[in-house]
Amino acid sequence: MLIIGLSGGVATGKSTVSGLFKEHGIPVIDADLVARQVVQPGLPAYNKLRQEFGGEYFDDENGGVLRRDRLGKLIFNNPAARKKLNSITHPAIRWEMLKLFIYHFFTSSSYIVFDTPLLFEVGYDKWMPSIAVWCDRDKELSRMMKRDNLSEEDALSRISAQMDIEEKKKRATYVLDNNGNLEQLNDKVMELMAQLDSSRMPQVIRMVFTFFVGLFGYFFLRKVRLL
Numbered sequence: 366m367l368i369i370g371l372s373g374g375v376a377t378g379k380s381t382v383s384g385l386f387k388e389h390g391i392p393v394i395d396a397d398l399v400a401r402q403v404v405q406p407g408l409p410a411y412n413k414l415r416q417e418f419g420g421e422y423f424d425d426e427n428g429g430v431l432r433r434d435r436l437g438k439l440i441f442n443n444p445a446a447r448k449k450l451n452s453i454t455h456p457a458i459r460w461e462m463l464k465l466f467i468y469h470f471f472t473s474s475s476y477i478v479f480d481t482p483l484l485f486e487v488g489y490d491k492w493m494p495s496i497a498v499w500c501d502r503d504k505e506l507s508r509m510m511k512r513d514n515l516s517e518e519d520a521l522s523r524i525s526a527q528m529d530i531e532e533k534k535k536r537a538t539y540v541l542d543n544n545g546n547l548e549q550l551n552d553k554v555m556e557l558m559a560q561l562d563s564s565r566m567p568q569v570i571r572m573v574f575t576f577f578v579g580l581f582g583y584f585f586l587r588k589v590r591l592l
């Protein structure tokens with residue numbers, strides 16, 4: 366099974382594209398969603414955060430959910446708090462993702478999409494083929510301003526805080542142009558799916574993986590003298 370990283374610029378249409386993949390039956394692992402799920406009340410990461418940061422960062426009138434905005438403000442200028450937060454959440458996120466990858470490895474026939482906004486910044490594109498979703502700056506601005514009710518200045522500052530989209534396009538295996546309407550975007554996603562379906566890479570990866578698991582199993586059983 367092949368993992369394809371999905372990323373792009375801010376408000377260029379990543380979630381819309383990942384929604385289209387899902388509509389067409391392709392499994393999507395959404396990194397943001399996993400990050401939100403692991404801090405749901407009662408889970409181990411949630412309990413550790415509560416212990417570490419105290420009740421003021423949790424909305425007890427609404428089921429005790431994490432106040433992400435408040436914690437976000439705390440860590441903004443506080444590297445020690447950021448480090449603590451990451452040391453609690455990152456292992457939980459990695460573990461959840463690993464479980465999802467293993468599940469899809471055995472249940473999906475060809476490829477899965479890994480939707481993560483920081484794919485290129487973190488460098489995951491070195492390990493997997495990647496898709497960069499992009500659109501022109503004026504479209505990016507107007508879509509973001511409309512969706513998030515932002516001023517042009519705020520929208521621009523969000524864009525400039527990110528890696529340049531041209532750099533992402535250069536590094537991506539596939540580039541998805543989202544300058545058209547939603548119907549045109551759907552057509553492009555379907556074209557890309559046809560391209561990915563025709564690739565033999567998922568079968569090759571599965572065969573190589575199965576070979577090594579078999580080899581490991583053989584030597585393990587010999588070592589414990591069962592063969």
Ligand SMILES: Nc1ncnc2c1ncn2[C@@H]1O[C@H](COP(=O)(O)OP(=O)(O)OP(=O)(O)O)[C@@H](O)[C@H]1O
Pocket residue numbers: 373374375376377378379380381382482508509512543544545546547550
């Ligand atoms: N082709 C399109 N035509 C019109 N509107 C679009 C198109 N693609 C996306 N949009 C709209 O643009 C906005 C941004 O799209 P989306 O939320 O998918 O972007 P994103 O890259 O996931 O955003 P973020 O970087 O904030 O996570 C949304 O309101 C979406 O409905």
